[in-house]
Amino acid sequence: MENDILRALRERRSIRRFKPEQIKDEELQAVLEAGTWAPTAKGLQDPWIIAVQRPDLVERIDRLNGEIWGHPHPFYGAPTIILVFGSDPAVWPNSFQDGSLVLGNMMLAAHAVGLGSCWINREYEMFRTPEGKELMQELGLETEGLAGIGALAVGYPASFPPSVKARKDNYFRIIK
């Protein structure tokens, strides 16, 4: 079978080089809205999505994440960072599952509107540090009871990966 959605699922790639110009508001809106349509456990819509475009905050998030990873620019110079938070997983055990689906929807939507995106890890660790908590406050979030789930670097792609890994053998099976 073939259709636009199946093609997009196949063709989306993680983008790690971005043009410096900011994305359009309507493109960001489309990506964020797609995130809100992800399924969530019990339909609780537990995740919170924060898009950051203010250059000083983008720079701080990039630096803080990089300090944990030991990479100078883990967000690859993307002009937009989208953070996903959820309830503390000790309290709501579906936090990571819910947030991951939100991130997945947004990556696909980004691709569908011609943007590049890449999931960037380490938000859980980042937003447990004192500087991370300070940042959460500045983003208008509660500092207790919320955990960082993941983030996306988003922007116009400056290059595409030259090749795609084949899918592993026996990735799925059908038992009838």
Ligand SMILES: Cc1cc2nc3c(=O)[nH]c(=O)nc-3n(C[C@H](O)[C@H](O)[C@H](O)COP(=O)(O)O)c2cc1C
């Ligand atoms: C949970 C998760 C964490 C990831 N963390 C990072 C990351 O920190 N930095 C990065 O460059 N890519 C990260 N990625 C992107 C993967 O490396 C990428 O999805 C994988 O290599 C497959 O490539 P594709 O997305 O182009 O199909 C992450 C992806 C997932 C699902």
